[in-house]
Amino acid sequence: MAVMSPRKAAAQRDGQSLHDLLVETAQKMIATHGTTGMTVREIARLAGVADGVLYNHFSDKEELVARALLEHVRTTEAELGELPVAGEGTLTGNLRRHVEFGLALHKALVPAFSGLVGQPKVLERFAEISERSGYWRDRLVAYLEAERTLGRLRVESEVDATAAMLVGYCHASVLTTLFPHTAPLDPPPVNAVVAAALHGIAPPDAEGDTEA
Incomplete structure:
Protein backbone atom coordinates (compact mmCIF):
# COMPACT_ATOMS: atom_id res chain seq x y z
CA MET A 1 0.00 0.00 0.00
CA ALA A 2 1.41 3.40 -1.02
CA VAL A 3 2.15 5.83 1.78
CA MET A 4 0.68 9.29 1.23
CA SER A 5 3.05 12.22 1.84
CA PRO A 6 2.18 14.57 4.74
CA ARG A 7 1.59 17.52 2.37
CA LYS A 8 -0.63 15.49 0.09
CA ALA A 9 -2.59 14.07 3.02
CA ALA A 10 -3.01 17.52 4.57
CA ALA A 11 -4.15 18.99 1.26
CA GLN A 12 -6.79 16.31 0.81
CA ARG A 13 -8.01 16.72 4.39
CA ASP A 14 -8.44 20.44 3.76
CA GLY A 15 -10.29 19.79 0.54
CA GLN A 16 -7.51 21.25 -1.60
CA SER A 17 -6.88 19.47 -4.89
CA LEU A 18 -3.40 18.44 -5.94
CA HIS A 19 -3.78 20.88 -8.84
CA ASP A 20 -4.27 23.77 -6.40
CA LEU A 21 -1.54 22.49 -4.10
CA LEU A 22 0.98 22.56 -6.94
CA VAL A 23 -0.08 26.05 -8.04
CA GLU A 24 0.12 27.32 -4.47
CA THR A 25 3.56 25.79 -3.99
CA ALA A 26 4.90 27.27 -7.23
CA GLN A 27 3.35 30.67 -6.40
CA LYS A 28 5.08 30.72 -3.03
CA MET A 29 8.36 29.86 -4.73
CA ILE A 30 7.89 32.80 -7.12
CA ALA A 31 7.06 35.15 -4.25
CA THR A 32 10.13 34.07 -2.29
CA HIS A 33 12.79 33.32 -4.91
CA GLY A 34 11.41 34.53 -8.25
CA THR A 35 11.06 32.41 -11.37
CA THR A 36 14.70 31.89 -12.27
CA GLY A 37 15.76 28.25 -12.07
CA MET A 38 12.34 26.81 -11.14
CA THR A 39 12.28 23.08 -11.81
CA VAL A 40 9.59 20.42 -11.75
CA ARG A 41 11.61 18.44 -9.23
CA GLU A 42 11.87 21.37 -6.80
CA ILE A 43 8.16 22.21 -7.09
CA ALA A 44 7.22 18.58 -6.50
CA ARG A 45 9.64 18.28 -3.56
CA LEU A 46 8.22 21.32 -1.81
CA ALA A 47 4.67 20.15 -2.50
CA GLY A 48 5.51 16.71 -1.08
CA VAL A 49 4.52 14.78 -4.19
CA ALA A 50 6.27 12.69 -6.85
CA ASP A 51 7.71 14.50 -9.86
CA GLY A 52 5.32 12.82 -12.29
CA VAL A 53 2.21 14.04 -10.44
CA LEU A 54 2.55 17.41 -12.13
CA TYR A 55 1.76 15.93 -15.54
CA ASN A 56 -1.50 14.48 -14.23
CA HIS A 57 -2.81 18.00 -13.69
CA PHE A 58 -0.96 20.21 -16.20
CA SER A 59 0.01 19.75 -19.81
CA ASP A 60 3.58 20.77 -19.02
CA LYS A 61 5.76 22.78 -16.66
CA GLU A 62 5.03 26.00 -18.57
CA GLU A 63 1.32 25.78 -17.79
CA LEU A 64 1.97 25.28 -14.07
CA VAL A 65 4.41 28.20 -13.89
CA ALA A 66 2.01 30.43 -15.87
CA ARG A 67 -0.86 29.64 -13.50
CA ALA A 68 1.36 30.20 -10.48
CA LEU A 69 2.47 33.51 -11.96
CA LEU A 70 -1.15 34.58 -12.46
CA GLU A 71 -1.91 33.64 -8.85
CA HIS A 72 1.13 35.67 -7.78
CA VAL A 73 -0.23 38.71 -9.65
CA ARG A 74 -3.69 38.32 -8.08
CA THR A 75 -2.27 37.82 -4.60
CA THR A 76 0.01 40.84 -4.94
CA GLU A 77 -2.80 43.09 -6.18
CA ALA A 78 -5.09 41.96 -3.36
CA GLU A 79 -2.41 42.77 -0.79
CA LEU A 80 -2.01 46.29 -2.22
CA GLY A 81 -5.60 47.21 -1.39
CA GLU A 82 -8.35 49.02 -3.26
Missing part, protein backbone atom coordinates in the same frame (compact mmCIF):
# COMPACT_ATOMS: atom_id res chain seq x y z
CA LEU A 83 -7.96 51.63 -5.98
CA PRO A 84 -9.90 54.94 -5.98
CA VAL A 85 -13.44 55.25 -7.29
CA ALA A 86 -14.10 57.85 -9.97
CA GLY A 87 -15.97 60.86 -8.66
CA GLU A 88 -14.75 60.41 -5.09
CA GLY A 89 -11.84 62.22 -3.45
CA THR A 90 -9.56 64.52 -5.42
CA LEU A 91 -8.00 63.91 -8.80
CA THR A 92 -4.54 64.54 -7.37
CA GLY A 93 -5.02 62.15 -4.47
CA ASN A 94 -6.59 59.48 -6.66
CA LEU A 95 -3.85 59.61 -9.29
CA ARG A 96 -1.20 59.54 -6.58
CA ARG A 97 -2.81 56.39 -5.19
CA HIS A 98 -2.85 54.82 -8.65
CA VAL A 99 0.82 55.59 -9.24
CA GLU A 100 1.86 54.36 -5.79
CA PHE A 101 -0.14 51.18 -6.47
CA GLY A 102 1.61 50.80 -9.81
CA LEU A 103 5.06 51.30 -8.31
CA ALA A 104 4.44 48.69 -5.61
CA LEU A 105 2.96 46.29 -8.16
CA HIS A 106 5.90 46.64 -10.53
CA LYS A 107 8.38 46.27 -7.69
CA ALA A 108 6.78 42.96 -6.73
CA LEU A 109 6.18 41.58 -10.23
CA VAL A 110 8.95 42.78 -12.52
CA PRO A 111 11.59 40.47 -10.94
CA ALA A 112 9.31 37.47 -11.51
CA PHE A 113 8.64 38.36 -15.15
CA SER A 114 12.26 39.30 -15.88
CA GLY A 115 13.30 35.80 -14.82
CA LEU A 116 11.16 34.42 -17.66
CA VAL A 117 12.77 36.37 -20.51
CA GLY A 118 14.34 33.16 -21.76
CA GLN A 119 11.10 31.19 -21.38
CA PRO A 120 8.67 32.67 -23.93
CA LYS A 121 6.33 29.67 -23.68
CA VAL A 122 5.55 30.53 -20.06
CA LEU A 123 4.76 34.14 -21.01
CA GLU A 124 2.57 32.94 -23.89
CA ARG A 125 0.63 30.66 -21.54
CA PHE A 126 0.27 33.51 -19.05
CA ALA A 127 -1.17 35.77 -21.75
CA GLU A 128 -3.64 33.02 -22.73
CA ILE A 129 -5.05 32.46 -19.23
CA SER A 130 -4.92 35.97 -17.77
CA GLU A 131 -7.87 38.35 -17.94
CA ARG A 132 -6.77 41.55 -19.63
CA SER A 133 -9.52 43.54 -17.89
CA GLY A 134 -7.79 42.91 -14.58
CA TYR A 135 -4.49 44.56 -15.52
CA TRP A 136 -3.66 47.66 -13.51
CA ARG A 137 -3.00 49.70 -16.66
CA ASP A 138 -6.51 48.93 -17.94
CA ARG A 139 -8.01 49.76 -14.57
CA LEU A 140 -6.16 53.08 -14.67
CA VAL A 141 -7.52 53.82 -18.16
CA ALA A 142 -11.04 52.90 -17.02
CA TYR A 143 -10.70 55.22 -14.01
CA LEU A 144 -9.54 58.14 -16.17
CA GLU A 145 -12.32 57.51 -18.70
CA ALA A 146 -14.88 57.53 -15.89
CA GLU A 147 -13.51 60.81 -14.52
CA ARG A 148 -13.69 62.29 -18.03
CA THR A 149 -17.30 61.16 -18.37
CA LEU A 150 -18.10 62.77 -15.02
CA GLY A 151 -16.61 66.05 -16.24
CA ARG A 152 -13.73 66.09 -13.78
CA LEU A 153 -11.28 65.86 -16.71
CA ARG A 154 -11.43 67.83 -19.95
CA VAL A 155 -13.48 66.14 -22.64
CA GLU A 156 -10.47 66.17 -24.97
CA SER A 157 -8.20 64.56 -22.37
CA GLU A 158 -5.96 61.84 -23.83
CA VAL A 159 -6.52 59.23 -21.13
CA ASP A 160 -4.73 56.42 -22.98
CA ALA A 161 -1.62 58.53 -23.43
CA THR A 162 -1.75 59.69 -19.81
CA ALA A 163 -2.01 56.10 -18.59
CA ALA A 164 0.89 55.09 -20.84
CA MET A 165 3.08 57.82 -19.35
CA LEU A 166 2.23 56.85 -15.78
CA VAL A 167 2.83 53.15 -16.45
CA GLY A 168 6.11 54.06 -18.16
CA TYR A 169 7.15 56.01 -15.09
CA CYS A 170 6.52 52.94 -12.92
CA HIS A 171 8.48 50.74 -15.31
CA ALA A 172 11.43 53.10 -15.41
CA SER A 173 11.48 53.61 -11.65
CA VAL A 174 11.51 49.89 -10.88
CA LEU A 175 13.91 48.88 -13.65
CA THR A 176 16.37 51.48 -12.40
CA THR A 177 16.51 49.76 -9.01
CA LEU A 178 16.87 46.31 -10.60
CA PHE A 179 19.49 47.30 -13.17
CA PRO A 180 21.22 50.45 -11.86
CA HIS A 181 24.29 49.88 -14.04
CA THR A 182 22.24 50.03 -17.25
CA ALA A 183 19.85 52.87 -16.45
CA PRO A 184 21.39 55.60 -14.28
CA LEU A 185 18.08 57.43 -13.87
CA ASP A 186 16.85 59.38 -10.88
CA PRO A 187 13.04 59.19 -11.21
CA PRO A 188 11.09 62.31 -10.23
CA PRO A 189 8.84 62.10 -7.16
CA VAL A 190 5.30 60.79 -7.52
CA ASN A 191 3.75 64.19 -6.76
CA ALA A 192 5.67 65.80 -9.63
CA VAL A 193 4.58 63.09 -12.06
CA VAL A 194 0.93 63.41 -11.00
CA ALA A 195 1.07 67.20 -11.38
CA ALA A 196 2.55 66.86 -14.87
CA ALA A 197 -0.14 64.37 -15.86
CA LEU A 198 -2.94 66.59 -14.61
CA HIS A 199 -1.70 69.99 -15.72
CA GLY A 200 0.72 69.31 -18.56
CA ILE A 201 3.79 71.41 -19.26
CA ALA A 202 2.51 74.14 -21.59
CA PRO A 203 0.72 77.31 -20.41
CA PRO A 204 -3.00 77.53 -21.32
CA ASP A 205 -2.43 80.20 -23.98
CA ALA A 206 0.09 77.97 -25.76
CA GLU A 207 -2.33 75.10 -26.39
CA GLY A 208 -3.23 76.42 -29.84
CA ASP A 209 0.43 76.37 -30.87
CA THR A 210 0.78 72.60 -30.46
CA GLU A 211 0.79 70.41 -33.56
CA ALA A 212 -2.16 68.15 -34.27
